Amino acid sequence: MLRYLNQCSRGRGAWLLMAIIAFALEMVALYFQHVMMLKPCVLCIYERCALWGVVAAGLVGAVAPKTPLRLVAIAIWIYSAYEGLRLAYQHTMIQLHPNPFVTCDFAARFPSWLPLDKWLPGMFVASGDCAENHWSFLSFSMPQWLIVIFAAFLVVGVLVLIAQPFKPKRRDLFSRY
Numbered sequence: 001m002l003r004y005l006n007q008c009s010r011g012r013g014a015w016l017l018m019a020i021i022a023f024a025l026e027m028v029a030l031y032f033q034h035v036m037m038l039k040p041c042v043l044c045i046y047e048r049c050a051l052w053g054v055v056a057a058g059l060v061g062a063v064a065p066k067t068p069l070r071l072v073a074i075a076i077w078i079y080s081a082y083e084g085l086r087l088a089y090q091h092t093m094i095q096l097h098p099n100p101f102v103t104c105d106f107a108a109r110f111p112s113w114l115p116l117d118k119w120l121p122g123m124f125v126a127s128g129d130c131a132e133n134h135w136s137f138l139s140f141s142m143p144q145w146l147i148v149i150f151a152a153f154l155v156v157g158v159l160v161l162i163a164q165p166f167k168p169k170r171r172d173l174f175s176r177y
Helices: 002-009 012-034 042-063 069-096 142-163
Strands: none
Touching: 002 012, 002 142, 012 042, 012 142, 042 069, 042 142, 069 142
């Protein structure tokens, strides 16, 4: 399996698939916000940023999958998945155990060199409350689903990182097994 993951990480297809999946999840988030009129909270916005990190990792990996740039993409992938998992867990705990002393911020805090809320307000401006749960599917709330999604991204990312030293087997027509 590790050899297969190494082989996949050296091709563009797997990287593009990961970027497409994360981008599709971003589009679902925008559908929830602009069509279903669900207001995103600050943690939702931060979770979106983590998903954009996974998209970026997929695009970086697809640019040059056979070069050391692949390792940079894996690092971005694992970091984004970890941060997304951490944020989704924090969001879930706020929803499951509401406490007036544990709340999220009123507005997202972006660095001055990357003011996403000013550049793309339709995507990165928070207007909801983190403790409110307006949507669920199969009895899981949105942050609980994000725990599953980010955990899957993280597990696969760590496995791909572990697989990097394992070189794919060379298959020769006349060699023995």
